[in-house]
Amino acid sequence: MTGTTHLTRLRTRMLATAYSNADFWARRWAFLTDQAVGALARRDPAAAETLAASLLAPEFLHDTQILGAAVEAGIDTSHWEERREKARTYAREAHELPSQFNPDTEAARIWASLFEHYKPIAAALAAHLRELPPTWQEDLFTPSPDSPTGHQSDPERPGPETAPYDVSWEDCPACFEAQDQCRYHAGVLAGMEYQRDLITTALTDHTAIDQLQERHAEREASAAQTAAADTSTLATA
Structure with missing residues (x-):
């Protein structure tokens, strides 16, 4: 080029x-x-x-450049610093995560997130743990080789996020915590991809187009029959 x-x-x-x-x-x-x-x-x-x-x-972007452009555009930036600190608090850089994370650290993180966002769940979890029998460790972590839990492997990254999701992906604490799409936004993306694939198929697959047209004709005929029946009923009444 x-x-x-x-x-x-x-x-x-x-x-x-x-x-x-x-x-x-x-x-x-x-x-x-x-x-x-x-x-x-x-x-x-x-x-x-x-x-x-x-x-x-590209050159290094300074805060003054961004804030100056925002002021020129008449944008209120009073909440931006809080938003950035929130993002930095939840952000977890993927390259800093060891392949085998520390269970104690992850347990403390998950508990802190539960306590901050879901206090009733944290209380219920604490009550549940207190009620476990003295043999809880053997019961939970020495399953039978034939059981489904006997073949679980340790994940390479921490488990699911505990922070609540936000509909706006830019401000979603769960996405910040997972340093990826949270379960909610992953589902939204999967749905959009599925819809795109359907539309692509409908536009490129002649068989699918024929089936859609046939189904559309059937629905129009059914709607016409229903309308005719309703009209006949009103006329009789």
């Missing part, structure tokens, strides 16, 4: 990411960024070229 403009190189990278990246949000942000830069290019090509050059040669 030698000799091409910064704008062309940037849009190539953005669209290639939107097409091939495995992460839904990465694809979405890449495509929307491309659309925004493209809109700017149609209005002010020189400004778009300058912006593309800055995006392709």
